Amino acid sequence: MVHGEPGxxxxxxxxxxxxxxxxxxxxxxxxxxxxxxGSTSEYVVRNAPCPVLVVRHGSEPxxxxxx
Numbered sequence: 863m864v865h866g867e868p869g870x871x872x873x874x875x876x877x878x879x880x881x882x883x884x885x886x887x888x889x890x891x892x893x894x895x896x897x898x899x900g901s902t903s904e905y906v907v908r909n910a911p912c913p914v915l916v917v918r919h920g921s922e923p924x925x926x927x928x929x
Contacts, residue, residue: 869905877911885915 864871876884888903907914 867905868902869909872902872906873909873911881912883913883915884910885917888916888918 864875866874872884872886875881884906886903886906903916907916
């Protein structure tokens with residue numbers, strides 16, 4: 863079990879297991895309502911030792927805020 867700040871813990875765990883990919887979720891809020899992915903997702907994207915896939919839950923393709 864890993865303890866600590868979520869972003870740091872995810873990156874440390876990915877490094878420990880020599881992960882090929884990390885998948886994290888984001889809230890899927892539009893650009894106008896939220897500029898950044900979220901503190902944890904943003905941290906992992908910038909600090910993970912491998913590629914990161916961000917999955918945006920709840921986002922509709924036709925949402926004008928997502929453009």
